[in-house]
Amino acid sequence: MPLPEVVYAQASPTSMGGTSLFATGARIRAANVPSFFASAGVVRAAERALKRAGFKVLNVAPTTINIAGPPDLYESVFQTELFTEEREVVKLLGTPDTATFVETRDTDMPGLIDTSNSPVANVVEGVAIERPVYYMAPNAYPPPKAYWHLRVPGDVSMGLGADAVHRRMGLTGKGVNVVMVDSGWFAHPYFVGRGYRASVGLGPGAMNINLDGSGHGTGESANLYALAPDIEFTMMKMSFFNSTAAFNAAVALQPDIISVSWGTDVEKPPLGAADRALAASVAAAVESGIIVVAASGNGQFSFPGQHPDVISAGGVYMEEDGALQASSYASGFPSKIFSRRNTPDVSGLVGMAPNGTYIALPVEPSSEMDTVFGGGAHPAKDETKTDDGWAMFSGTSAAAPQLAGICALMKEANPNLTPKDARDILKRTARDVKKGKNAMGHRAKAGRDVATGAGLADAQKAVQAAARRR
Amino acid sequence: MPPPRRRPRREADRPAAALAILPQGQSDDEVREFFEQAGFAVGPTVGISFSIEAPEPLMKETFPDFDGRPRELSLRKVPRKVRRRLDSVVVERPPDFGPFGPP
Numbered sequence: 001m002p003l004p005e006v007v008y009a010q011a012s013p014t015s016m017g018g019t020s021l022f023a024t025g026a027r028i029r030a031a032n033v034p035s036f037f038a039s040a041g042v043v044r045a046a047e048r049a050l051k052r053a054g055f056k057v058l059n060v061a062p063t064t065i066n067i068a069g070p071p072d073l074y075e076s077v078f079q080t081e082l083f084t085e086e087r088e089v090v091k092l093l094g095t096p097d098t099a100t101f102v103e104t105r106d107t108d109m110p111g112l113i114d115t116s117n118s119p120v121a122n123v124v125e126g127v128a129i130e131r132p133v134y135y136m137a138p139n140a141y142p143p144p145k146a147y148w149h150l151r152v153p154g155d156v157s158m159g160l161g162a163d164a165v166h167r168r169m170g171l172t173g174k175g176v177n178v179v180m181v182d183s184g185w186f187a188h189p190y191f192v193g194r195g196y197r198a199s200v201g202l203g204p205g206a207m208n209i210n211l212d213g214s215g216h217g218t219g220e221s222a223n224l225y226a227l228a229p230d231i232e233f234t235m236m237k238m239s240f241f242n243s244t245a246a247f248n249a250a251v252a253l254q255p256d257i258i259s260v261s262w263g264t265d266v267e268k269p270p271l272g273a274a275d276r277a278l279a280a281s282v283a284a285a286v287e288s289g290i291i292v293v294a295a296s297g298n299g300q301f302s303f304p305g306q307h308p309d310v311i312s313a314g315g316v317y318m319e320e321d322g323a324l325q326a327s328s329y330a331s332g333f334p335s336k337i338f339s340r341r342n343t344p345d346v347s348g349l350v351g352m353a354p355n356g357t358y359i360a361l362p363v364e365p366s367s368e369m370d371t372v373f374g375g376g377a378h379p380a381k382d383e384t385k386t387d388d389g390w391a392m393f394s395g396t397s398a399a400a401p402q403l404a405g406i407c408a409l410m411k412e413a414n415p416n417l418t419p420k421d422a423r424d425i426l427k428r429t430a431r432d433v434k435k436g437k438n439a440m441g442h443r444a445k446a447g448r449d450v451a452t453g454a455g456l457a458d459a460q461k462a463v464q465a466a467a468r469r470r
Numbered sequence: 471m472p473p474p475r476r477r478p479r480r481e482a483d484r485p486a487a488a489l490a491i492l493p494q495g496q497s498d499d500e501v502r503e504f505f506e507q508a509g510f511a512v513g514p515t516v517g518i519s520f521s522i523e524a525p526e527p528l529m530k531e532t533f534p535d536f537d538g539r540p541r542e543l544s545l546r547k548v549p550r551k552v553r554r555r556l557d558s559v560v561v562e563r564p565p566d567f568g569p570f571g572p573p
Contacts, residue, residue: 037525040509060511061485062525183569204513204521205487216569240564241540242487245513245521252514262568273542274562277491280517298567397568 001084001100003071006199008130008209009113010064011055013038013046013123020125021063022112037062046123053077053120058209059202066202066209067127071102078127079117080104102129130209138389140189142360147378148320149392150349150359153194153226159318159349160402162227162459165409171463173228173408177255180224180401181246182217182262184208185235186364188389196225198233201253203246205239212237215367219391220261222361223348223398227405227459228412244278251285256411258285259404260294260310261397263302268336275303282307291411291419293404295396296344297331298356299439305343305396306335311407311423312343313399315350316433316456317358325436326444326451329356330396333440333450344453346426348399351392353439357382358394365389406459410466417466425469429461430454486529486536488543491557492518504552508532522559533559540564 012021017035024036038046047060054073059066071082085103106114113127142151150156157163165171185200187210198221200209212218217235224233234253238246243262250258264275271279285292286309294310296302305312315330326332327350335341351358357379363369366387373393374386382392407422414421433444433455444451490505492498498515505512505522510532513521529536533543540563545553 034525034527037509040506043511044506061523062509062511204511204523205485207485214569238569239487240569241538241561242489242521243562243565244519245487245489245562248514248516248519248521251516262565264563265566273491273558274489274560277489277517277519277560280494281519282517284517295568300566302567395567 001086003082003084003102005070006068007071007074007082007102008066008068010128010130011046011050011067011124012064012126012128013042014125022109022126022128033063042123046120049120049123068199074113077118077120078113078115080106080113101131104129138188138362138365140193142390143384143388145378145383145392149357152222152359152361153229156223156226156349156359156402160227160406160457160459161461162406162409164460165463169413169463171409171412173231173405173412175232176228176257176408176411177232177234177253178224178228178257178259178404178408179234179236179250179253179255180217180221180259180261181236181238181243181250182220183214184212184217184237185221186210186212186218188218188362188364190222190362191225194225194229196229196233198235200235200237201249203236203238203242203249205242206237206246209237212364213367215363215369215391216261216397219361219363219369219393220397220401223359224259224401224405227402228408231408244274244281247278247281251281251290254288255290257291257293257404257407259401260292260304261400263295263297263300263305265297265300266303266337267301271303271337278304279307283309286419289418291407291422293400293407295400298329298395299331301333302331302343303337305331306337306341308338308341309419311403311426312345312453313396313403314344314347314438314453315396315399316347316452317352317436318349324431324433324456326433326438327351327356328353328437328439330399330438331440332438332442332452342450344396345423346403346430346454346457347433347452348402348457349394350396350399351394352379354380356394357392359398360390360392363389363391369393403457406457406462409459409463413463413467414470416470421466421469425462425465426457427454429458429465431456431458485523486526486538487521487523488529488533488536488559488561489519490522490559492555493557494518496555501552501555504549536561
């Protein structure tokens with residue numbers, strides 16, 4: 001097997017206790033772990049040195065610094081040689097198999113790079129190569145179901161008018177950086193098979209870079225790829241107790257677009273402290289030129305979905321014959337926090353109440369989405385197994401990355417596009433929806449309304465309009 | 471809303487983290503320096519906030535009421551001159567929709 005394009009590793013800043021994290025014979029437990037912490041000064045120095053050497057620093061913690069870079073960078077900085085090795089492992093569902101590990105012959109410890117001959121030797125005591133995980137248990141194809149639903153990428157792309165952009169205009173999101181702040185990203189065979197590129201960063205407090213125990217982020221990212229398959233995608237995995245910090249970490253990457261498929265339920269003022277901080281972060285991001293797309297909620301008065309600077313994503317249901325109506329699962333409302341702010345601005349494809357079971361999305365097997373939606377009859381459940389790595393869900397959580405994907409296409413067509421341009425164009429070019437009621441009982445009618453905003457986004461018209469603004 | 475929960479796959483425990491919020495228009499230098507020198511990993515300042523992350527003993531030493539649950543943390547152990555430049559430190563509540571929070 002060839003080496004991967006990017007190798008992830010944990011660099012250990014020199015431990016305060018004098019014994020390296022990798023050299024100790026002791027078991028590391030809560031009682032003795034402080035002696036393996038590095039001082040704040042050493043951590044900062046190590047982070048600077050690693051960045052200077054060319055590594056991307058994904059996360060900094062007192063015991064390890066998560067880094068990423070191409071294999072040849074490791075080889076030149078650490079005077080080492082990397083190679084791959086197939087080893088026997090037990091994969092999901094107890095299946096014996098082999099997996100590919102990135103290895104070095106530097107030390108007797110598997111996966112440990114010796115840093116003593118490198119420019120970071122005085123502040124980094126060792127570098128542990130992450131073990132790549134190749135779960136092959138889930139099928140790359142979704143299970144067939146008799147009820148009407150959408151499949152990624154084709155149905156979602158076609159429903160939003162992106163196929164024509166891909167084929168006739170040759171735009172697929174190339175060179176556009178999109179960050180999704182969500183529950184994590186699992187390298188599902190669906191993504192691997194389609195050759196989508198992804199990197200994962202850990203937001204403050206988040207762990208387990210290869211896992212997505214929720215399944216939400218993994219699934220929703222498939223909506224983004226359906227619209228813009230060649231984007232430079234980063235999942236910023238968040239701690240559920242530190243969502244603003246994860247958003248801040250996403251902003252620090254200075255991407256073109258940030259997609260947010262979550263929020264808090266805030267009907268009336270005042271905003272709490274954390275929401276005020278998030279409001280300031282959103283405003284700062286947009287002011288710096290980042291397009292922020294946020295879900296308007298699934299029956300909630302969502303924040304940041306009602307922030308005036310975001311593109312607020314609502315929901316439209318497309319029937320089997322292509323007819324459109326407002327999604328009875330999606331939020332849309334006049335904000336009581338921000339005057340003259342109606343959400344959503346524009347809508348993506350979203351299922352109907354009770355649970356929005358609509359789009360077949362890949363998830364980590366046995367994750368929360370797999371378990372919650374599987375194992376029962378449609379429409380309350382999705383009739384898939386609870387451990388098959390597929391779940392049918394949507395909500396405005398799906399609409400946000402769909403719109404973010406269209407923004408990526410627009411940005412490729414016109415790199416000078418501002419956040420305001422993107423929102424104006426999406427609203428001006430959307431397909432009006434005149435039927436149905438949203439989750440809050442607001443009726444769709446001719447023209448703009450709070451049921452669906454300007455209606456269903458139209459990628460082709462939006463991208464053409466963006467290109468004309470160059 | 472999603473259907474009622476069943477027993478999902480869980481991930482391992484997270485490190486201790488919180489969000490430091492500054493008063494509007496306040497410089498972050500002194501506050502960041504305090505946390506950095508105390509041994510916290512400090513995230514980028516965006517808008518009026520930045521993350522702080524530390525092993526749990528250090529987090530509890532600085533914020534005795536920290537227990538990992540959503541709340542505004544008491545600043546009584548933070549030096550007065552830093553406290554004056556800090557609006558609040560919070561452990562956020564999980565989002566109400568989107569990725570599910572802990573059980």
